[in-house]
Amino acid sequence: MTVHGYTYGTSAVAKSPVLPADFEDMKKSALFGEEDVKYLRLSHDIVKDQVEQILDVWYGFVGANPHLLASFTGKADGKPLGDYLGGVRKRFGQWILDTARAEYDQRWLDYQHEIGLRHHRIKKNKTDGAPSTDLVPFRNLFALIFPVTFTLKPFLARKGHSAEEVERMHAAWVKSCLLQVTLWSYPYVKEGDF
Amino acid sequence: MTVHGYTYGTSAVAKSPVLPADFEDMKKSALFGEEDVKYLRLSHDIVKDQVEQILDVWYGFVGANPHLLASFTGKADGKPLGDYLGGVRKRFGQWILDTARAEYDQRWLDYQHEIGLRHHRIKKNKTDGAPSTDLVPFRNLFALIFPVTFTLKPFLARKGHSAEEVERMHAAWVKSCLLQVTLWSYPYVKEGDF
Ligand code: HEM
Ligand code: HEM
Numbered sequence: 001m002t003v004h005g006y007t008y009g010t011s012a013v014a015k016s017p018v019l020p021a022d023f024e025d026m027k028k029s030a031l032f033g034e035e036d037v038k039y040l041r042l043s044h045d046i047v048k049d050q051v052e053q054i055l056d057v058w059y060g061f062v063g064a065n066p067h068l069l070a071s072f073t074g075k076a077d078g079k080p081l082g083d084y085l086g087g088v089r090k091r092f093g094q095w096i097l098d099t100a101r102a103e104y105d106q107r108w109l110d111y112q113h114e115i116g117l118r119h120h121r122i123k124k125n126k127t128d129g130a131p132s133t134d135l136v137p138f139r140n141l142f143a144l145i146f147p148v149t150f151t152l153k154p155f156l157a158r159k160g161h162s163a164e165e166v167e168r169m170h171a172a173w174v175k176s177c178l179l180q181v182t183l184w185s186y187p188y189v190k191e192g193d194f
Numbered sequence: 195m196t197v198h199g200y201t202y203g204t205s206a207v208a209k210s211p212v213l214p215a216d217f218e219d220m221k222k223s224a225l226f227g228e229e230d231v232k233y234l235r236l237s238h239d240i241v242k243d244q245v246e247q248i249l250d251v252w253y254g255f256v257g258a259n260p261h262l263l264a265s266f267t268g269k270a271d272g273k274p275l276g277d278y279l280g281g282v283r284k285r286f287g288q289w290i291l292d293t294a295r296a297e298y299d300q301r302w303l304d305y306q307h308e309i310g311l312r313h314h315r316i317k318k319n320k321t322d323g324a325p326s327t328d329l330v331p332f333r334n335l336f337a338l339i340f341p342v343t344f345t346l347k348p349f350l351a352r353k354g355h356s357a358e359e360v361e362r363m364h365a366a367w368v369k370s371c372l373l374q375v376t377l378w379s380y381p382y383v384k385e386g387d388f
Contacts, residue, residue, distance in 0.1 A: 022333060025261040029337035031344065067219040120387070138379065138388045139216060142336055142372050143223035150225065150365070171344070174368075178336050185332065185379075193314070193382045194332045 003090045005127035008098065008111045016106075016113040018183060018194075023109060030179055036172035037102045043169040044100035046159045047152075051093045057151045059089065068144075071124075071136045084130035091127075099176055109183070116184030138188045145177040197284045199321035202292065202305045210300075210307040212377060212388075217303060224373055230366035231296045237363040238294035240353045241346075245287045251345045253283065262338075265330045278324035285321075293370055303377070310378030332382045339371040 007013050027033070047054065062068045063080075070078075072085050095115075098108070117123040119136040152173060157166045186194055201207050221227070241248065256262045257274075264272075266279050289309075292302070311317040313330040346367060351360045380388055 018333070025259075026333055026337050028259055029262065029334040030340045032337075032340075065219075065222055068223065135387060138383050139212070139220055139376055140223040142376050143220050143226075143369075146224045146226075146365075146369050146372060171340075175337075175340050178340060182333055182336050188384060188387045189332050189382050190384055193329060 003094055004087055006091050006094050007114065008094070009107045013110045013114045016109040016183070017186060018109060018113070020106065020109070023183075026179055026182065030175045032175045032179060035168070036175055037104075039165070039168045039172040040100050040102035040176060042161075042165065043156055043173065044097065046156055046161070046169075047096055047100055050155050050158070051096055054096060054152065054155055055089055055093055058092070058148060059085070061147050061151070068140060071133055073133065074131055075133050076131065081130055081132055084128050084132055087128040099173070099180070102176070112180055112183040113186060115180075116187050119184055120187040122187050138185065141181050141184065145174065145181060149174045149177060197288055198281055200285050200288050201308065202288070203301045207304045207308045210303040210377070211380060212303060212307070214300070214303070217377075220373055220376065224369045226369045226373060229362070230369055231298075233359070233362045233366040234294050234296035234370060236355075236359065237350055237367065238291065240350055240355070240363075241290055241294055244349050244352070245290055248290060248346065248349055249283055249287060252286070252342060253279070255341055255345070262334060265327055267327065268325055269327050270325065275324055275326055278319075278322050278326055281322040281324075293367070293374070296370070306374055306377040307380060309374075310381050313378055314381040316381050332379065335375050335378065339368065339375060343368045343371060
């Protein structure tokens with residue numbers, strides 16, 4: 001199965017402008033360490049056959065909030081674009097697995113930059129040829145980390161792991177999202193301020 | 195006791211460029227609601243006589259990480275500036291109480307913008323007349339939310355509240371920090387992209 005526009009690890013993805021050494025420091029700022037890699041990977045097998053149900057919850061949240069759904073609507077008529085929502089959803093499913101695989105190497109770093117560009121006006125809509133709004137506004141990007149990780153927790157708990165393990169997987173997801181959305185912010189931030 | 199440079203609610207603070215209606219939407223994105231206000235306020239009386247101990251932990255973390263401490267060092271010689279660290283610490287103490295008071299009105303919104311300017315090159319160092327670096331880099335701002343809220347948890351648990359109450363206070367702090375650091379990011383973000 002190929003997912004349209006999912007270019008992770010291909011030559012279509014440019015190099016991240018974030019230096020690996022700076023990313024190492026960012027991890028330290030978030031208390032992200034080997035334990036988190038371990039717990040993200042533990043989560044991989046738990047989430048891998050629940051991806052569609054997780055996406056149902058997340059898409060339900062976006063759909064229920066007009067100010068979020070707006071980024072998936074037609075620029076001209078403000079109506080939700082089903083094809084666009086559907087295309088992005090497949091890549092969102094890949095992202096769940098990539099986050100849980102936790103191979104945070106150069107290829108991963110590069111694709112994070114690509115995801116940032118796709119939220120930003122530089123590349124939004126391009127992958128799906130969607131006639132949508134120009135930009136996902138910065139102001140909601142980090143806020144969404146809360147519902148995304150909070151609603152993930154019950155799925156993490158569904159395969160019989162201890163409360164302690166679920167807690168640690170959840171924490172690792174929160175840290176990973178903080179780091180990722182920071183990387184995605186690069187195109188939004190003024191030159192020299194990142 | 196007056197805290198040098200703590201200008202919350204005074205005419206020295208400019209109006210936030212973030213519209214109240216957009217802030218309401220940001221709250222929805224973070225699942226921040228009346229319950230969170232309640233639990234933040236519950237945390238107020240718990241943290242109010244532990245502020246110095248909490249700051250010891252947070253300052254310990256910054257001090258132990260050269261890439262963070264860098265923002266508190268002399269621009270010329272790279273040595274930690276004790277007066278600067280000490281001056282900021284007093285306002286940081288106020289911030290703990292203000293976050294827990296959770297009066298997220300226009301005065302609060304305006305002061306969040308001020309805090310953003312003080313991290314950014316526009317106003318960094320001005321309040322304390324510190325001969326320090328020009329900018330707190332964007333890349334560590336959100337990452338720090340994890341250690342700040344994680345290390346707060348034991349303090350929230352120290353006054354006999356149930357695990358459930360501690361969990362909810364912690365979640366409310368995480369949401370509040372996501373919203374606040376987003377507001378602080380305004381000066382870092384390109385015009386029109388916020
Ligand atoms: C925790 C925060 C967020 C996460 C984890 C997330 C995740 C993702 C992922 C994985 C993709 C697909 C990337 C790819 O093409 O491979 C994507 C695309 C997209 N997201 Fe987000 N997102 C977040 C915040 C937001 C917010 C707040 C909005 C606003 C509604 C939003 C709107 C979009 C849109 C419109 C696209 C399609 C971009 C395009 O045209 O290619 N996202 N997101
Ligand atoms: C969760 C993230 C953060 C929180 C909650 C936070 C909180 C605060 C607070 C409350 C103040 C005082 C504001 C005032 O003047 O009233 C402050 C100032 C400051 N913070 Fe942060 N901060 C965060 C991230 C960072 C990071 C990552 C750094 C980098 C080391 C940093 C460096 C500074 C500096 C240098 C000042 C003094 C700015 C000035 O010159 O006025 N902060 N911070």
